[in-house]
């Protein structure tokens with residue numbers, strides 16, 4: 001399997017994209033013109049944050065210490081409670097065969 005299917009949800013919009021193994025979820029989301037990830041994956045902006053259903057957490061790599069620090073700075077999002085969702089920086093997550101069919105929620109920007 002060289003490509004996997006990822007489903008994205010942003011506001012009321014839903015779309016699917018085929019990601020290459022090793023491609024970041026941020027890059028895949030931006031393929032269809034969704035603009036986020038301003039720092040280009042340097043863990044400096046938090047605009048690439050996403051929410052993923054907790055049941056997928058075992059399939060995700062553990063966040064690095066730096067990503068953990070960035071995630072801790074983010075306010076809780078009442079629409080995606082921590083008991084149901086895990087928040088991650090999509091620039092740090094790569095497409096892997098285990099993630100085929102994953103749904104990724106892109107929240108509204110923090111104002």
Ligand code: FES
Pocket residue numbers: 026036037038039040041042043044045046047048049089090091092
């Ligand atoms: S792109 Fe800036 S933190 Fe991921």
